[in-house]
Amino acid sequence: MSTRRRKASGGVAYPDARGTLRERTVQALADGTLRGNLETAAASWGESRDAMRRDHGLDAMRDRARDIRRRNIRELPALLSEMQAKVREAGGTVVRAQDGAEAARYVTGLARARGVTVVAKSKSMATEEIKLNESLTDAGIEVVETDLGEWILQLAGERPSHIIAPAVHLNRGQVATLFREEAGTDDVPDDREGLVAHARVRLREKFAQAGMGVSGVNLGVASTGTVCIVENEGNARLVTSQPRIHVAVMGMERVVADWDEAAHILQVLPMAAIGQDAANYVNLITGPRREGEADGPEEFHLVIVDGGRGALRGTEFEEALSCIRCGACLYSCPMWKSVGGQAYGSPYSGPIGAVITPLLEGPASPTSRDLPFMSSLCGACGEACPVGIPLQDLLVRARARASSPATRRSAIVFRAWSRLWRRPTTYRAWMAGWRLMLRARGKGGWVTRLPGPGAGWTQVRDMPSRWPPRP
Amino acid sequence: MTGALVDDLVASLARRKASAQVMPAAEAARAAARAMADAGVARAVLADDPLMGDLGLPDALRREGIEALLWPTPLNRREMLGLEGPEDSCGVTVPRMAVAERGTVVLEASPGHGRGIDVTNRHHVALLPAGRIVATLAEALARTFADGHPVPSAVSLVSGPSRSSDIEKISTLGAHGALSEHVVIIT
Numbered sequence: 001m002s003t004r005r006r007k008a009s010g011g012v013a014y015p016d017a018r019g020t021l022r023e024r025t026v027q028a029l030a031d032g033t034l035r036g037n038l039e040t041a042a043a044s045w046g047e048s049r050d051a052m053r054r055d056h057g058l059d060a061m062r063d064r065a066r067d068i069r070r071r072n073i074r075e076l077p078a079l080l081s082e083m084q085a086k087v088r089e090a091g092g093t094v095v096r097a098q099d100g101a102e103a104a105r106y107v108t109g110l111a112r113a114r115g116v117t118v119v120a121k122s123k124s125m126a127t128e129e130i131k132l133n134e135s136l137t138d139a140g141i142e143v144v145e146t147d148l149g150e151w152i153l154q155l156a157g158e159r160p161s162h163i164i165a166p167a168v169h170l171n172r173g174q175v176a177t178l179f180r181e182e183a184g185t186d187d188v189p190d191d192r193e194g195l196v197a198h199a200r201v202r203l204r205e206k207f208a209q210a211g212m213g214v215s216g217v218n219l220g221v222a223s224t225g226t227v228c229i230v231e232n233e234g235n236a237r238l239v240t241s242q243p244r245i246h247v248a249v250m251g252m253e254r255v256v257a258d259w260d261e262a263a264h265i266l267q268v269l270p271m272a273a274i275g276q277d278a279a280n281y282v283n284l285i286t287g288p289r290r291e292g293e294a295d296g297p298e299e300f301h302l303v304i305v306d307g308g309r310g311a312l313r314g315t316e317f318e319e320a321l322s323c324i325r326c327g328a329c330l331y332s333c334p335m336w337k338s339v340g341g342q343a344y345g346s347p348y349s350g351p352i353g354a355v356i357t358p359l360l361e362g363p364a365s366p367t368s369r370d371l372p373f374m375s376s377l378c379g380a381c382g383e384a385c386p387v388g389i390p391l392q393d394l395l396v397r398a399r400a401r402a403s404s405p406a407t408r409r410s411a412i413v414f415r416a417w418s419r420l421w422r423r424p425t426t427y428r429a430w431m432a433g434w435r436l437m438l439r440a441r442g443k444g445g446w447v448t449r450l451p452g453p454g455a456g457w458t459q460v461r462d463m464p465s466r467w468p469p470r471p
Numbered sequence: 472m473t474g475a476l477v478d479d480l481v482a483s484l485a486r487r488k489a490s491a492q493v494m495p496a497a498e499a500a501r502a503a504a505r506a507m508a509d510a511g512v513a514r515a516v517l518a519d520d521p522l523m524g525d526l527g528l529p530d531a532l533r534r535e536g537i538e539a540l541l542w543p544t545p546l547n548r549r550e551m552l553g554l555e556g557p558e559d560s561c562g563v564t565v566p567r568m569a570v571a572e573r574g575t576v577v578l579e580a581s582p583g584h585g586r587g588i589d590v591t592n593r594h595h596v597a598l599l600p601a602g603r604i605v606a607t608l609a610e611a612l613a614r615t616f617a618d619g620h621p622v623p624s625a626v627s628l629v630s631g632p633s634r635s636s637d638i639e640k641i642s643t644l645g646a647h648g649a650l651s652e653h654v655v656i657i658t
Contacts, residue, residue: 041640090622148646149637167637175638196635196643203647204552224622234590234633234648241587241625242548259616263609274636278487278573278608281590281648282628290624292582294543 012100012129012307012360013367014159017345021370028339034169038161038340041168045331048275049384058271058386065268066388068261069322072253073313076321079222079255080304086225090287092300096252100130103305107214107247108135110301114245116141116211122229122236123147124216125163125325126249126305128347129360132214144206146235148199155182161341162349163327164273169340203235213239213297217250218324219265220302223258225286227302230269232280240283246297248285252309253321265324272386273326308360316397320356322387329391332384335374344371351381351391355398363401372398438465476571476604477656483574487631488644489652493601496526499657503563503596504531506653510594513557514538516546519583520565522598526657528563537561542585551591562592562649568611569604569654573630576654577611580625589629590648597629597654604656 018024028034052058072079084094097103111119119136121127121143133143145154149167153160155178160166167175172192179188179198188198215236219228227248229236240246256262270279289296312321330336330350341349346357346368354371361368372395375381381391406414420426441447442465450458457463477493484491494502503526507515515532517523519542532539538557540546550556564584566576576597580586589595605611608628615626633648644650 044640090624146647147637148635152637165637165640168640172639192638192641192643193645195638196646200645200647201554204554208549208552208554221616224616226616226622232633233635233646235646237587237590237627238647241585241590242552259612260609263607263612266612267608278575278628278630280487280629280631280634284626284628286622286624288624289580290582293580293585293624294582295585295587296580296625 011365011367012348012357013346013365015367017367021343021345021374024343024345025339025374028343033171034340035338037169037171038337041162041165042331042337045275049272049328052271052275052277056271056277058268061264061268061271062386062388064264065386066322068256068264069324069387070319072256072261073318073321075257076253076255076310076313079257080252082222083220083225083255084304086222087287087300087302088225090225090300092225092287092302094302094304096304096306097130098306100305100307103130103249103303103307104132104135106303107132107249107301108139108141110245110247111136111141111212112139114211116245118142118144118206118209119212119214120206120210120239120243121145121150121213122215122231122239123150123166124214124249125160125347126216126251127214128160129251129307130249130305132249144203144210146203146206146239147231148196148233148235151199151203152178155179159342160347162330163325165327169342207238207242210243212245212247213243214247214249215239217248217254217302218269219262220250220255221259221262222255227285228262228266229283229285230266230279230281231283232274234281237281237283240285241296244297245299245301246285246288247301247303249303249305252304252306253323268386269324269326272324272328272384308362312359317355317359317394319389320352320359320394322389323352323356324387326386328384328386329381332380334376334378334380344374346371351375351395352389355391355394358398358402369402372402435467438463441465473601473604476606477601477658479571479606480569480574480604480654480656483572484631484652484654485574487574488634489574489631489654491654491656493656493658496657499598499655500526500528500531503528503598503653503655504535504537506655507532507537507561507594507596508535510561510651511559512537512561512594514540514560515563515596516544516560516588516592517541517563518565518585518588519543522565522600523563526598528598542583542588551587553591553593558593560592561594561596562588562590563596563598564589566597566599566603568614569599570608570611570628571604571606573608575608575611575628575630577615578627578629579615579623580627581623586625586627589627590633593645593650595629595632595649595652597652599654599656601656601658
């Protein structure tokens with residue numbers, strides 16, 4: 001089995017992402033199959049989501065969802081203490097990790113100490129963020145992604161393209177080829193049902209061997225110390241019920257106060273994520289199995305990851321912590337729809353990824369500082385967000401943070417320019433000069449090269465030498 | 472009141488690609504056994520709930536030639552997962568509640584009710600007394616996690632058979648959990 005190999009590190013973005021953001025973007029744009037697959041996926045999501053807005057009043061649920069999440073973030077330290085106490089009361093172990101490396105170290109150390117050789121995982125962006133697979137693999141432990149889409153990517157040696165639908169950029173033929181390679185036989189069916197049935201049996205073999213199951217957490221409920229894991233396939237239930245140990249990895253912001261709040265968020269999540277009023281399985285887990293119970297893990301560990309989140313509270317970016325990771329802003333974003341998630345070089349792609357990746361990495365990180373510029377600022381993300389995060393505003397603020405402060409010279413230039421354009425007479429004189437210049441440089445009605453700061457602009461576009469253009 | 476909830480639940484289960492039958496208690500076991508036999512089920516894993524005996528399900532299964540194992544079963548992990556022994560197995564659960572508006576059954580883990588019964592087997596049959604149906608998810612969660620009632624180690628909200636859209640965004644049933652779900656609503 002091919003396994004992604006990366007060196008474990010503290011950052012969020014993938015340290016070995018190929019090329020620069022610009023190179024990855026250009027490469028993705030040139031891939032016609034990828035664009036077709038992304039467009040189909042986004043269109044089918046759009047249709048189902050519109051049905052949710054029409055039939056279930058999804059838009060009306062947003063205000064309450066936003067209020068709940070904003071309050072959760074304000075009260076985060078108290079909620080986390082309560083969560084921690086309740087999980088311990090239920091017999092679970094709670095670990096607070098300052099960064100991803102610390103979290104990965106804990107889980108890997110635990111697996112080693114218990115003699116685990118195979119780890120079965122259900123889909124989790126948090127484990128992708130802390131680079132857990134690399135850490136476990138480096139320790140000689142086999143890691144198997146059991147979500148069908150994630151398993152396909154693991155076989156392909158690729159990264160997730162979408163928070164909810166990771167393998168959305170691959171088609172059926174590509175999947176069949178991967179399955180044949182993994183099974184070492186051509187005896188793998190070509191049809192969708194056959195492929196799903198094949199994966200079911202292959203992965204059950206892994207569930208039979210796994211000594212540890214690792215899941216993410218969609219929501220933690222502080223009042224009872226319960227983790228909620230939302231899924232459609234049933235693999236998360238197998239991960240949390242078959243192996244002897246269950247480790248749940250949770251971003252510290254994913255906690256709500258009580259079941260009244262949880263009920264609302266658990267309804268909003270599948271509507272925004274997949275355009276359905278319910279996910280097929282929601283697993284609500286409180287501690288390990290109790291005395292007398294014949295299945296379920298004997299040990300339950302909750303790893304709560306800070307990873308730069310705590311430092312965002314009280315800043316102009318605090319609202320980004322409200323995110324419930326539904327993926328709606330990805331599907332709605334014209335940038336993401338054109339290039340897919342892999343171009344972002346981070347587990348978190350799309351508008352929310354462009355905001356939080358550089359925030360979690362720190363402003364100096366060369367791998368993610370350009371991400372806030374992956375947006376046309378059209379605002380479709382803010383409109384799609386079911387918890388009302390003003391993503392377009394956060395993108396603008398993130399850009400300001402990423403841009404270097406103005407030099408003395410550029411400050412003087414901009415001040416002079418502003419003074420010129422503020423008065424009608426000087427503005428008109430400026431424009432008259434500009435028109436003359438265009439006419440002088442134009443050939444056949446078009447200007448193909450501008451001097452000075454205009455050169456970058458005409459590299460990819462022509463400008464008419466007269467306005468309106470004359471034939 | 473219960474009648475409207477039953478109708479709503481049947482409709483939303485159909486939307487979730489689960490089937491449902493509304494039956495008086497005297498006929499429920501026979502109907503459930505019949506449905507399993509029609510699906511080719513060879514072995515059934517039954518939650519240890521007094522309702523099973525009250526309805527007479529073990530006898531009804533025996534009459535259909537289906538092996539009935541009561542939870543906890545003597546099966547090893549490979550047998551539980553269907554990697555050894557009969558492939559066509561069925562988990563039979565007794566939900567604590569069901570949510571009418573979204574076709575969800577609420578399963579609570581307990582010594583008699585394993586948390587994996589419905590997903591390890593190829594088929595899932597739920598025996599649901601009609602009085603346990605509530606209207607909304609908020610109501611079901613409020614009751615399940617009410618103060619003074621011990622918090623269960625695991626609660627599963629199950630809304631239709633297992634499904635994946637990971638290949639070409641087209642929904643395909645039977646990914647990891649049950650390929651089919653059948654709810655017998657007992658009036």
